[in-house]
Amino acid sequence: MKIIIAGAGEVGFHLAKLLSYESQEITLIDPNKKSLAYADSQLDIRVVRGDATSISVLKEARINNADLFIAVTSSEPTNITVSVLAKRLGAKKTIARITNTEFIRHKDEIGFTELGIDELISPEALAAAEIELSLKQSSFNENYEFEDGALTMAGLTLSKTASFVGKTVKEAAEIFPEIHFVPIAIQRFGTQYTIIPRGDTRFKRGDNVVFITSEGGADELCRLTGKINQEIKNVMILGGTKIAYKTARDLSEKGLNVKLFEGNRDRAFEIAEELTKVLVINSDGRNVDMLDEENIADMDAFIAVGPNSETNIMSCLVAKSKEVKKTIALVENMDYFDLSHSIGIETLINKKLLAANDIFRYIRRGEVVAMTKLSNLNAELLEFEVKETSAVCNKLIKSIDFPRTAIIGGVIRNGVGMIALGDFKIQTGDRVVVCCLLKSIKRVEKLFL
Template identity: 30%
Template sequence: MKVIICGAGQVGFNIARYLSGEGADITVVDRNPELVQKISDSLDVKGMVGFASYPEVLEAAGARDADMLVAVTYADEVNMVACQVCHSIFGVPTKIARVRNQSYLDAVWSDLFSSDHMPIDHIISPELEVAKAIERRLQVPGAFDAIALADGKITLIGVRCTAETPILNTPLRQLTDLFPDLHIVIVGIQRDGKGFVPSPEDELREGDDVYFISDSRHLLRAMASFGHEGQAARRVVVVGGGNIGLNLARTVEEKHPHVNLKLIEVDKKRAETVARDLEKTVVIHGDALDNEILEEANVKAAETMIAVSNDDEVNILASLLAKQQGCQRAVTLVNKTSYGPLVGSLGIDAVVSPRAITVSTILQYVRRGKIRSVHSLADGFGEVIEAEALETSGLVGSPLREAKLPDGVLFGAIVRGDEVIIPRGDTVVRAKDRIVLFARANAVKKVEKLFSVRLEFF
């Protein structure tokens, strides 16, 4: 597969890292020579310095025979024009653009990106995706990640093991016997900064970050097995009234009307704009690092503080101050990758990475075959993939114990109609089953082949 990536920032770099590691032919275009040099030195990709929307630059990057364009520069307009040029002049089949400005995404202008106007196949809005990701986590107290799969029938959960986790120091193969109503499959463990796919003999330890797949109907029971039995938050304080904070507040008002929501915004004009846009949320103008403002927001009585301002340092410090005052849980947006490991040790409960969320969203459009959704875990550790089993797949018709799965692949769940099946060795996959599995990064291409229409794609 030949892919042109416009933009060598964090998102462009990580998309290039994923795809080049899988053997794709990647060309990255950016007008910043330093970023191009960095990506060329770090990855097996071709780097080009140039303005990503210029036809001659795209032609030099190989647009005439490219399979896909991923436009993730910092300028929405450059991303959109690059897609238009690649469609009108070069006929690139798939075009993905990151669009940040919410004005372009207003439903009033929904025809803008149609095939007759500006043909972009998939639009990624980081602000909307991050707001959705945080709203999902609000529904599962104790989880640092929560992703609905298979139309909500399955949930992927990320949770940290503490000293109170009841299933510590127990071989995973014994969990079914000890907890027969525990409908989960543990697919990945992060320990001391390293990730691995667990074997039946592995045990969970305090401090582990565990990813498991659960039947959504049994989610409360699954969380209780990790020592988290709290109800969804009813009192929430949001720091930051930017696009993420505003979209999050809108979503909470719409989907969780029982939640008492307060939003702190330091800029007066923006606070006034947000207050006009929201119906029930109490908007407070002030500095979230000011104890008086935190007291006005009554953070000591809040179950959750969500810090999503444009400043990482403000997010981190506001979260720590809120917890110091008595807030039960802090969810913190952090853009700088170097802060990630530090934040967890400070006592912040969940870190939100816009870069990681954007990369995950883009990957689901890059993957081939009957792959419905993709979620990247722990900065490249692996991917949770939801796919449809085809009649031509070698998985169909035989017990899973006989399936020749690549190393680093673990089945998490099978959805057959309305039935959720936790897979065992004697489980037989049928055509049209929706399968949720985990794959280490180096096994993803092999998983794609398992779910591809052979004559169409290979």
């Protein structure tokens, strides 16, 4: 695919990096000479210096041949404007990064598609939604919902209390025949290798395991692994960022008790005026005495979404020392993922990764409805819609020539999620959730064309 990205900031650079690994033809546009020089030296891509709202710059980037145009500059008006221009100049599909989430809620009413913008994405809104889902399934360190929860991805680390530690996948299935979940990926403790489990794969203590669950499966998984899906009522948030604001607003509207720390006086008063159900405290959330004074030990969850990754991590560690059960940190450095999990922070949020996940489904072949990359695992979760022409259509799962480095986690049929095993027959219109290692993606895509 020929892909043009406007904006060489953190999201744009990260996207260009990931897409270049996929052997896509990438062109990156930015007016900043320094940002472009760094991207040019680090990545196998083409760079064009200039303002993306300039028609001549877009033509220099060969916009008329673009399969996908992605506008992710720091300016929302620029992203909207340049996406409209790109569509008019021949780009087949356009995506614009926005910060005003009202645009997403009223997308059809405004008619963004008619204007020339095929998709709107907000990394901040994606992060807030991820946080809310993590609180909903508080016992898991990684979550993702397909079709509003018809199927759910849940990741956790197996402790010695897990009922199936020491058993193979097949043995566990025989002991618990009525379960509504299936393992789709395993990372052994202390390794960087991702295993797609088969019947003879044995669960071990310390394994980081990703499951797909249908309705009721999450509760079963908690019981069998000794986890407790604690109800979250009292939440403390560090930071006055857009993510913090949206998270505090959404959680307080759902009846949760929310306290928010913001060190900047003007920003704290601004949030307090707009979010009347949230207790806003104008103080540095890293102050341990202040956290104690505000009863951090009584909190069910601590969410650190300030602008500094290191501060977010350290604040979560303070919360863990006060025995807060659920901690969530916003981090920008992907290298922190391994470190933070190893020291006990349950959930990490990365805006760049969330934005990339949302955009990546547009470059996958086949009818990809949704996708997510598994944190720290060299694997992707893809949701395909089955067409009459798909190679998997009207076939039993066990008869499909599926690569060993991929597995079907579940099927959504008429809005109902099901754990699909070997004798399940796939039909037209089914939405099939597949987990696969990166090396097998192209082969899996061909099955759903």
